[in-house]
Amino acid sequence: MKVRLASPKEAKRLWFIRNQAIRHGCKNSYDPQTICNWTPDEMPPSYIKMVENNPFFVAVNERDEAVSTGFLNLESNSIDAIFTLPEYMGHGAAGLILDAIKAEAKKRKISTLTLDSSPNAERFYQKHGFTPIRHDNYYSALAQANLACIHMKIAL
Structure with a gap:
């Protein structure tokens, strides 16, 4: 597997990966209605702007298809999400x-x-050197709910 920068043309695939990862990985962290609201099949127009305006990476399989995504949010110096x-x-x-x-x-x-981890991903980020700062809630307009999260950081 290799990593490369994503192209804005791949935004729909990246959105699909995001949704599949949330639906699978977060089912023990959030209720079904919240997950359903949080993962609409239709990609919001703002999503493509995130791909265009930030270093958005993909891990690709042997057919050069994106199978994992994540990006550096340049506005907040944070990792906004890694989805597989x-x-x-x-x-x-x-x-x-x-x-x-x-x-x-x-x-x-x-x-x-910094990053805000979902409860199911906290151990993954700890294994990669991130330290929990506090347990918190993040309001998601898409989910129409406060999502439990763990605010974490790492010094580079």
């Missing part, structure tokens, strides 16, 4: 994305990264 298709979970794709984001942040002289 369920059938590729546990194969190292998310770790490769995380390494690419960290390298990009260092290149841009960003000394600390």
Whole structure:
């Protein structure tokens, strides 16, 4: 598996990966209605702007198809989410994305990264050097709910 920058033309595929990862990975963290609201099949127009305006990475399979996504939010110096298709979970794709984001942040002289982890992903981020700061809630307009999260950080 290799990592490359995503193209805005891939936004619909990235949205699909996001939704599949949430629907599979978060089912023990959030109720079904919240997950349904949070993962609409139709991609919001603002999503493509995130792909265009931030270093958005994908891990690709042998057919160069994106199977995992994540990006460095340049506005907040944060990782906004790493999502992996369920059938590729546990194969190292998310770790490769995380390494690419960290390298990009260092290149841009960003000394600390933050993220808000869903409860199911907290251990993954801890394994990759992130430290929990506090348990919190994040209001998601898409989900129309407060989502439990763990605010985390790492010094680069």
